[in-house]
Amino acid sequence: MRRGVLPLNALRAFESTARLGRMRDAADELGVTYGAVSRQIRGLEKTLGIVLFDGPKNKLEPTEAALRLVPALTYGFDRIEQAVNKAMQEEDRIIDVSCLGTLSMRWLIPRLYDFHTRFPKIDIRLTTDDGPVNFAKQHFDVAIRVGNPDFAEYEFELLFDDAVGPVLSPQITPDGGISQPDDLREIPLLHTKTRKDAWASWCEIVDTKLPVDGREYEHFYFMLEAVMAGLGAAMAPWVLVRDDIEAGRLIAPFGFKETGLSYFAAYRPRSGPQIEAFVSWLQEQARKTKR
Amino acid sequence: MRRGVLPLNALRAFESTARLGRMRDAADELGVTYGAVSRQIRGLEKTLGIVLFDGPKNKLEPTEAALRLVPALTYGFDRIEQAVNKAMQEEDRIIDVSCLGTLSMRWLIPRLYDFHTRFPKIDIRLTTDDGPVNFAKQHFDVAIRVGNPDFAEYEFELLFDDAVGPVLSPQITPDGGISQPDDLREIPLLHTKTRKDAWASWCEIVDTKLPVDGREYEHFYFMLEAVMAGLGAAMAPWVLVRDDIEAGRLIAPFGFKETGLSYFAAYRPRSGPQIEAFVSWLQEQARKTKR
DNA sequence: CTTGTTAGTGAGGTTTTTGCACATGAGGAG
DNA sequence: CTCCTCATGTGCAAAAACCTCACTAACAAG
Known part of the structure; x- marks a missing residue:
């Protein structure tokens, strides 16, 4: 043969x-x-x-x-x-990655261990940054962002669609359970400085009015801690709370609605196979996350 | 990895x-x-x-x-x-194959060399036989036939659909070329004893009448030799003349019409991987033949 | 006889691979 | 330069390979 x-x-x-x-x-x-x-x-x-x-x-x-x-x-x-x-x-090389702050904490870093196992000689140097992507001025190899990627500026691969929904601790669920948005009235709604309109936009989509009176947090990360401590409900992107929901620490009574935005990984064109390996690893992890 | x-x-x-x-x-x-x-x-x-x-x-x-x-x-x-x-x-073993006479001469035998190269220790013992398949009485491992396979009697794999059409030597093509069935009138139509109605059935399909006056041959094989010598046109199954058409020795001015019958390879159920290897080799060859 | 373990299989869907035709880029001839 | 040739690169659609699922079959142990 x-x-x-x-x-x-x-x-x-x-x-x-x-x-x-x-x-x-x-x-x-x-x-x-x-x-x-x-x-x-x-x-x-x-x-x-x-x-x-x-x-x-x-x-x-x-x-x-x-x-x-x-x-x-x-x-x-x-x-x-x-x-x-x-x-x-x-094959050793250092890859500089710029990633949204909360995403890196709650999604990327926990998964990086796997990458290290597979590519022991590729080092990932991580910076958290929420600003726009500009490869000309910044010296990153890869940038992970959310929004609508700019086709003209860089190569990119989509990771997952952004989808948000209310989450809260199962401990503070009211007696009758939560079956419709109005049931949230009894619970304080928490906010972040960076996305003040999160609750309002969601209310519009599901056609409800809710009191906008809860506490405001500096960072999404702190707000999430508060939610897990049972201090109220927050509007959260799915990727950032997925692990907590799976573990039962949080519940999402109304699921998640797509916002039309996407998480994506941007990189310079023709930047070599290590970068591509990293990006396709990201995609693989993203695919697993979706399920 | x-x-x-x-x-x-x-x-x-x-x-x-x-x-x-x-x-x-x-x-x-x-x-x-x-x-x-x-x-x-x-x-x-x-x-x-x-x-x-x-x-x-x-x-x-x-x-x-x-x-x-x-x-x-x-x-x-x-x-x-x-x-x-x-x-x-x-892995040596002998496989007894029963095959239609003309098919074995014009299709199987020329290709068996390839099988031998791939499975040097499997011997194919070939018998030509056009009769019905009966594994209970006959000691064949595989039988290649044309017609409608009997689902109840044996396992089988389809090889190709039977299709027939007129063929003739390019040397005796009339001056005006051959563009419609009537152009065949100028050429003697050859026949075989085993399928006397071949021309008549084809004429029906294409809605023509042609004189039925050519010579009758004992075997398809002899008729084909006559056709290649330029003695007339014959009605031939595609598989049997495919190689000749590719080589330019014959032409088929009207292509080939499917008869609804199929060539197939029948074998006993669960007869082991050597048999299956042979049968899938047959299929592979058949697939190549189709193209 | 029932239950548990392991393999086989038909149907159906998903992913991967491929061929094709065209694009690209390098080097050389004129 | 510009054109030509050669070898590789690539978008797209089609084909092939591969896989999962749900169910079946064979056997062993309780």
Whole structure:
């Protein structure tokens, strides 16, 4: 079989299954379902014309041919894996990232650890900054912002759509629960200096009036702490509270409404694969966040 | 980078390009266009965060990182390739195939060489036979027939749709060319004993009448020889004359009309991967034939 | 006989890859 | 310079590969 048509992915699935003994485990290793592994192996048996596994379904036995084949595959894949990892670790470079303050605290920094694991030699130098993007004057490699990206100024990749909604601590939910916006009247509404009209705009969308009398905080971060302490309800972008909602620390009784703005990562054109690797890592994380 | 997410196909494309020096050649080796290779490599640079090629577009230079990475990849892939080939060569078995006479001569046998190259240890024992398929009484592993397959009796895979049309040698085309069925009047129409009504059925489809006066041959094969010698025109299934038309030995002025029948490969259920390998090889060849 | 574990599969959807045609950029000839 | 050729880059649409889901099948253990 010519090298060009080697079914590499199927071979990897087979190698993994043979090494681990169960399709189940192989599926985990490959990050897919076992149905997928099953298909890959069946396909491989077909293209090679070799029976690879015998025995009852709940206890697979590799055939002799499989046993003879596996060691070389394991060796070959190991070799490739090592070489790739080595190459990745030799590439060092510093990436300067400018990111919205709250987003970096509540989304980016917690996830950066993963990036570091994958690209140990790429250092991320993070600056928090909410101002407009200007690559000519600033020396950032990547800038993460929210709004409508400027097509003319820089390359960019969309990360997620901005969506906001009221959040509050489950501890201060009124007895009757919260089923319509008016139920929020009993709860203090908290504000930030930077987006004073957050509640008003939301009220317009859902067609309600609510008293605008709660305390005003310097930063979104402090307001969120207050909300979690049960001091009131806040209008929050989904990305910034996603983790808290998943953990049950906050609830969002009316979900989140899209604002039409987007979070995006801007970067200079043709700035090299490390930057692109970082940006596509951002996209990957964003994709995971959406689900 | 975990083994499960190694971009194996991209790595293969890169290895090939680095080894051969040009994407062009790598594309040939992999059996794709260079656009595909270009994308694979660009994607690899992105996921690894490494610049792999430098220099002007018409003379790529691998970077240092690439040069360090390649040897291990080459070695790993070589190892895998060898192991797979060895495993395939150890699997010997004889497959008994029953095939329509003319089809085996004009389609299957010319292509079997390719199968032999890929599966050196699988022997194909070929019998020509036009009768109905009965696996219970006959000891074939695979039967290739034309008609409507019997879903209840056997497993099968469709190969191609039957389509027939008039063919003749370009040497005997009348001066005015052949643009409508009536132009065939000047040419003797040849027949076979096994499908005497071939011309009549076609005339019905295209709504013409033609004189039925040409010579009758014992076998399709002889008739085709006569056609190529310029003795007249014959009604021929497309698969059987495809190669001749491509080579310019025959022309088919009115194309081919589908008859509603299909060529198919029948085999016993669960007869093992060698049989399945053969059948999917048949399908692959059939797919190529269609284009 | 029921339950739990593991694999196989049909249908359907999503992602990835590819081919095509055109664009781009480098080097060389005139 | 400008034009030409060569090799790669890329937008788009189509095709292929791959995956998930939900369900089924086979076997083992209780």
